[in-house]
Amino acid sequence: MGGVTLSLFSALEQAFGQYLGRFYSGLVADTPQMQEYVARGLSKSIVYAPGRMIDKIDEVLNEWRKNQNVSGPGLSSLLPVCIVCIDEDFTPSMVDYGVSVASPVDVMLPGDELNRAYKMRLSANDYRAQIAFIASERHSAHSLALQFDLFTQGPQGRRFQMAHQFAGQSLPFPVVLEDINVGAISQEVQKNLRVNVADFVLHASIPVFQAPGAGEPNDGKAAPAGYKVVTEVTAVNMRAGKMIDNAVDVDGNYSEVRTDTPPTWRVPVVGDDDDEVTS
Numbered sequence: 623m624g625g626v627t628l629s630l631f632s633a634l635e636q637a638f639g640q641y642l643g644r645f646y647s648g649l650v651a652d653t654p655q656m657q658e659y660v661a662r663g664l665s666k667s668i669v670y671a672p673g674r675m676i677d678k679i680d681e682v683l684n685e686w687r688k689n690q691n692v693s694g695p696g697l698s699s700l701l702p703v704c705i706v707c708i709d710e711d712f713t714p715s716m717v718d719y720g721v722s723v724a725s726p727v728d729v730m731l732p733g734d735e736l737n738r739a740y741k742m743r744l745s746a747n748d749y750r751a752q753i754a755f756i757a758s759e760r761h762s763a764h765s766l767a768l769q770f771d772l773f774t775q776g777p778q779g780r781r782f783q784m785a786h787q788f789a790g791q792s793l794p795f796p797v798v799l800e801d802i803n804v805g806a807i808s809q810e811v812q813k814n815l816r817v818n819v820a821d822f823v824l825h826a827s828i829p830v831f832q833a834p835g836a837g838e839p840n841d842g843k844a845a846p847a848g849y850k851v852v853t854e855v856t857a858v859n860m861r862a863g864k865m866i867d868n869a870v871d872v873d874g875n876y877s878e879v880r881t882d883t884p885p886t887w888r889v890p891v892v893g894d895d896d897d898e899v900t901s
Contacts, residue, residue: 630786630828634749635670635708637784637797638824642668642706642753645773655762659702668704679705679754679817701815702757702766708824712747719798719825720746726832728849731791738789738841738848741832746825748800753820760816767818771804774822788831789846798825 646664651657659667671682682705714722726741755766773779783794804820833846840847 630830631710633784633786633795634797634824634826634828637782638706638708638751639668639670641782642704644778645770648773649766649769652765653759653762655702655757655759656765658700659762659766662700666700667702668706671705671707682754683756683815702755702762704766705754705756707752709750712749715746715748715825719748719800720827722746729831731789731793733791734789736843736848738843738846739851740789740846740848743830743832745828745830747828749824749826751822751824755818755820757816758814763816763818767804767820770820771802774799774802774804784826786829786831788829789833793829795827795829797827799823800825 643664646668649656649660651660669686686703686705723742723744726743728739729742730737730739753770755763755770757763757766779799781796781798784797785792785794787793800823802820802822804818804822834840834849839850841850
């Protein structure tokens with residue numbers, strides 16, 4: 623991904639791809655087609671399709687069958703294959719799963735050696751996702767669908783982390799799979815093909831980080847510079863004639879220094895005719 627600017631949605635696609643990589647690595651080959659599939663490698667076995675895949679399954683399959691996966695004459699598209707789609711349309715998550723944070727909150731990032739201060743909002747959304755398990759015979763399509771269903775019910779199968787990049791930090795945010803319907807759906811879309819479909823929802827918490835814009839005050843540190851923060855507070859106890867100097871350094875260490883100082887003003891007392899406010 624070098625040189626590519628990732629969008630807020632890209633982090634979810636990338637993380638779900640890694641999740642499917644774990645699914646692929648645990649597959650058991652129970653048919654001759656599955657034996658070839660398991661040995662083929664992830665990059666030629668699970669692919670993304672744009673848009674709502676089930677609505678365009680014929681179009682996606684035609685494109686896949688034109689794909690030059692292996693050299694040689696004739697059709698070079700490999701089967702079985704898993705075609706994946708995450709719909710860019712979304713709905714806000716129910717409060718049972720998470721609440722969006724619309725007003726910016728002040729944050730400092732764990733691991734940021736410069737201790738820069740930023741602002742963050744959080745969008746909690748539901749994304750519809752689908753996987754089509756496609757094979758030239760029903761046993762391999764059924765095997766893929768069944769093993770995916772088992773994977774979603776196993777350890778770490780219902781949730782994963784997506785990494786958002788900001789200020790040189792990789793920050794994990796949670797994604798949860800819900801409303802999973804796998805295996806029961808079967809579609810005969812093209813001759814000599816069997817397609818089983820998994821349909822589910824991804825509950826994703828997507829952060830929006832914010833740094834000072836052009837012309838806004840900042841801390842002067844390395845880009846992206848953070849917002850200015852209070853590092854020292856001085857309070858004067860006028861009656862005791864004490865000055866208390868409280869300071870917090872950039873590492874978060876607190877210190878307090880008390881010194882004697884004459885008061886520079888006093889609080890008027892009821893019945894006192896002296897209006898003077900300086901000593």
